[in-house]
Amino acid sequence: MQSRILLSIISFMILFIANGCSSDEETKYLEGVTGEIVEIDDESFLIQDYPGKVDLKYTNETVFKGKSRNELDVGDRVKTWYASEALDSNPLQATASRIEFVE
DSSP states (O other): OHHHHHHHHHHHHHHHHHHHHHHHHHHHOEEEEEEEEEEEOSSEEEEEETTEEEEEEOOTTOEEESSOGGGOOTTOEEEEEESSOOBOSSSEEEEEEEEEEEO
């Protein structure tokens, strides 16, 4: 009887730890849009993703691939990942976890 209880507690702890580790990674890289940068501000990019646009904010935690933040220009094509779900607004608003330059 005690071994069943102990086994249940250990199983629960393993599931709890595994679930906590995986959910953080899943929310960190939600696939975003692929489109053209049409405007650059101090803290965001406006990206045209036909048929709409996305106001994509970046932070110190945003990972840039292919080009650094300072090398990206209007007209560059990028693929993005969001740190969380985009806000349903016009244009959509999101925070980038990753921005990758596409040639």
